[in-house]
Amino acid sequence: MIPAKKVLNTLNEHWSVLELLFKRFKMTDFSVKDVQNIIKHKNPQWTSERIFRETNRLLNQEIIIPLAKSSQLEINRAVADFASFLLQEEHLGLAQEITVLVKDLERLGNRLEQAADEGDQSELRRFSRIMDERVRKIIKLFLHNENAIFNIVEQAKSDSSSISLQKRYRAVIEAFDEYIEPMLEMVDIRGEFHACFNVIENQLSQQIDDIELYGRGAQDKRMLEQLRTRILDMHLVGRESLRKSADMLMPLREELRRNSLITRQASKVLAMIRKNGVDPMLSPVQPEFVSDIQRFSLGQQRHMVAYMAGLAEFEHDEYQLPDQSDVPAYQSPHIPDYADVKKSFSNTGKTKIALLGFLTGHYPDLDADELLFLYQKLISDEALELAQDEQRVTVNIAEHDFSLYPFNASTKIEHTNDNN
């Protein structure tokens, strides 16, 4: 057995060496030579004999211990834990670790109840002590993990541009997926933890009530109360710690997601550009700038002044839009009413008459297209009996020459007209 005081003294004396060893080798092994080099580095004035002696001292006091069946060394686990606690160099634990402890807590709670039912005071005290221990351990784990996450975040944020983004954030993503998410699920108000704690709390409350009722083992009441408080507190601490951790990790996770999105999009778009060419690909999406037209439309001082004057005199007047219902029907100014045309055509009384001749004769003022419009209206009127000429005729309508097979009225015009 090595006296604790002696070990502490050595630790104190060689702390800088141990710190470096711990940081450099983390959890891996190292050789005697490494240790001697570090001692030499930290104490350059020491003779090699002294360095040898100090190395032996570390070995003798089991601060560094040899690996099994090898000449390599490692830091004593207990010392490493202590150092990691002191240096806050904590590694993220597993969500399962906490789950197992909570499950165990549930088991112990049942044993405690059993002991209370049997009136076995010493058992009751023993289980209560063990539970207390477990609760402390869980709280410690929560805080430990919170620190670890803090470290992860710090590391991810610290700008070491040599590592790729993916690598830099890998720890963050892992921490999130493997610790925060399962833990949040369990700590959730309807999660496993809550149910478990409810059971334990009920058991403890029941026992406290019993003690109050029967007055048996009054000295244990305080202990149980303390345990109950501690468990409730643990639940609270856990939630708080997880929330804090999630808050720390979330922005980084978002950042990574956004960045990988942009990167992916950029390579996708560039691939499309390579395939389809720059102009067709980018034209629909490129941001537009103010065009030259806009640039020249304004910008000189007098333009500004004119606009400002216009603005100053501007009066907001409601413009009355016409109603849809009372718009007058469109009437061409030149074309006479078709009914009139038809009537006068029928009233000519001639049996066989050239339609076009009639139109040009009666309406000499109309343009060619207007005459043709009336012509096609007349020939498509079923009330008139018309027949098409066999011969191609060239006619002059309003100074334009047309060649066509004209329609002519047949003999029955009068009769149809009478019917009208």
Add this chain to the structure above:
Amino acid sequence: MTTINLTELTELQAINKKLASGYHISEQDTTLWQQLDQNIGAYQALFNALGHDLQHDARGFYYLASDESTPNMGKISRAIALTLFILIEHFANQGKDPLRAIFDEPADLELMQTLVQLNKHLFDQLEIFSGSDLRKDVYLRMIRLGLAKETERGFIHLAPVYRYIDALMEVNDTNFDGLEEEV
């Protein structure tokens, strides 16, 4: 209705001149920026009445939005877009955080040379054949548009570059499908 008090808009002339030429006013143009920041309502109403659309982007810049640009401006815009997209890819390939790198890392002639060499066939389409072409045709124009500023270490991209990043994110499969059909 917003009351426009012209006596308060002391920088109107400078702001109009800058904005109408397509310039993006960002925080580096301290005086103009502050003017716009304080009287954004009045400026917006004024420019609206003049037929412009003065936009304020929350990421820190003002510009006149436009639906179309002249062919020449369009070409410049495409060149800038291509350069920025390639830059993002370049930074990502180097394992850097592209969004951070684009604002932090100055673009010097050496970087431009590399970009042009690596993406020769793309830049060829825009008649950019060398790093100095890129500097002349893209970066100097970016300065004129308020998208970048020149320092002794190279060109620093400014916040309005976000317009291009937005544009990048806008490209989706529907645009792409349309293109496929056209081809």
